[in-house]
Amino acid sequence: MDTEATPTSRRSERVVGGAGVLALLVASAVGIAMGATKPVGIGWVAFVAMVGGVALARRTGDKRPSTLVWGSGLASGAMIVSVGLFLLPDALNHHPKFGGLGVAAGVIVGFGGHAIGHRLSHIDLPMDATVAQLTAHAAAAGAIIGIVYGNMPELGPLLGVAIVSHKGPAGYAAADRLQRNGRSWLPILLPAAGVGVVAVLTSAIALPASPPVNGLVFGFATGVFLHVAMDFLPRCELGSEIHDALSVDDDAHEVLDRLRLHAVASTVLGGTVVVVLWLVVTGGP
Numbered sequence: 001m002d003t004e005a006t007p008t009s010r011r012s013e014r015v016v017g018g019a020g021v022l023a024l025l026v027a028s029a030v031g032i033a034m035g036a037t038k039p040v041g042i043g044w045v046a047f048v049a050m051v052g053g054v055a056l057a058r059r060t061g062d063k064r065p066s067t068l069v070w071g072s073g074l075a076s077g078a079m080i081v082s083v084g085l086f087l088l089p090d091a092l093n094h095h096p097k098f099g100g101l102g103v104a105a106g107v108i109v110g111f112g113g114h115a116i117g118h119r120l121s122h123i124d125l126p127m128d129a130t131v132a133q134l135t136a137h138a139a140a141a142g143a144i145i146g147i148v149y150g151n152m153p154e155l156g157p158l159l160g161v162a163i164v165s166h167k168g169p170a171g172y173a174a175a176d177r178l179q180r181n182g183r184s185w186l187p188i189l190l191p192a193a194g195v196g197v198v199a200v201l202t203s204a205i206a207l208p209a210s211p212p213v214n215g216l217v218f219g220f221a222t223g224v225f226l227h228v229a230m231d232f233l234p235r236c237e238l239g240s241e242i243h244d245a246l247s248v249d250d251d252a253h254e255v256l257d258r259l260r261l262h263a264v265a266s267t268v269l270g271g272t273v274v275v276v277l278w279l280v281v282t283g284g285p
Contacts, residue, residue, distance in 0.1 A: 013184040016131070020190035023197045031200035038149045039203045042160035043142070043196015046167045050192035053171025054185050068176075069259050071169035072234040073266025074273075079229035081271035082162035085278055086155070087148075087222040095215030102216040106223020113140070114231060130174050134191035137170075141228070142198030144221040150203035151214075158281060162274050163225055164195060166232045234263040 024047060031040040056067065091099035113136070145160055171192065175185045207214055236259040 010184060013186045017186035017189035020193035024193035027197040027200040031196075031203070034200070034204065036146075036150065036200055036203040038153070038155070038157055038160065039146050039199035040196060041157060042145055042149070042164060043193075043199050045161050046138070046141075046164035046195035047192045049164060049167040050171035050188065053168040053173075054175040054188055056168075057172045057175035057179065058185065065255070065259060066262055068169060068172060069234045069236065069262045070266045071172055072166070072232045073263050074270035075166035075169055076229050076232035076234070077267035077270025077272075078162040078165050078274045079225060079232070079270075080267075081274040082159055083222055083226050083229060085274065086159040087218065087225060090152070091215055091219035091222045094218055095211040098212040098215035099219040099222075102219020102221075103223040103226070104219075105216075106220040106225075107227045108223070109220070110224045110227030110231075114227070130177055131187040131190060134170065134174055134188065135194055137228075138167075138191040138194030139198045140224065142195040143202045144224060145195065146199035146202030147205055147207070147217065148221055149199070150205060151207050156281060158274070158277055165270075166228060167192070167195070169232065233267065234259075236260045236263055 024043065028040045028043070031037065031043075053071065088103070091102060093099075141164065145163065149155055149160065171188060174188055178185055178188070207217055236256040
């Protein structure tokens with residue numbers, strides 16, 4: 001259970017956030033020296049997106065559920081289409097059967113990690129449970145991005161940017177939750193930096209020249225990202241995070257019905273943007 005921050009915890013929150021930024025700066029220098037410029041760039045996009053989400057949450061202190069709906073919808077739509085356009089075809093090209101098996105494993109492991117990670121909110125941790133969950137997710141995303149780009153340097157940055165687009169709404173939701181509990185937003189800098197740090201480290205991992213192994217690895221990455229994308233679909237239901245963001249004076253059922261239309265529109269728009277950018281960048285199928 002979250003409690004009000006003490007002077008000691010506030011100092012530790014500043015240390016955690018500062019350590020995250022420092023680690024990203026060091027990892028960026030190492031990545032540039034290694035030639036891993038795409039993981040470095042994607043890592044900074046993730047960092048800016050999450051910090052931008054935090055800034056938006058702090059600015060809209062009255063909580064605007066439509067902001068959360070549109071942010072989540074745009075990100076999830078972009079991720080789902082990116083999975084279909086970039087990750088899934090590549091996984092199946094490596095090996096149809098093992099690639100498909102990897103996708104299934106990634107979805108199941110992603111769900112399992114999410115379910116088990118929720119238990120972090122019920123135990124005592126050296127950091128806020130919200131930050132711990134975000135850090136674990138960031139490390140997983142960074143590991144997969146690093147491996148994908150480390151073994152397929154020809155991939156353009158569009159895939160990585162679309163994949164980390166959910167960091168914006170994730171930062172917004174986390175900052176809003178921390179503010180409600182009287183906690184500082186500064187520790188969010190740790191998971192914001194975590195994608196880039198882990199991506200640079202794992203970009204040095206070279207996969208063996210084995211189609212089944214590569215099919216499993218890239219399929220697994222596809223499944224994990226697909227699970228994350230589906231998890232970020234804006235669910236305008238009673239008890240959801242979006243419902244929690246409503247004003248106590250709102251007619252919840254009426255507002256949620258209206259927000260469902262926003263959820264559909266934002267998801268379609270997010271996916272469409274990725275398709276249009278893909279067509280512009282590649283010149284067509």
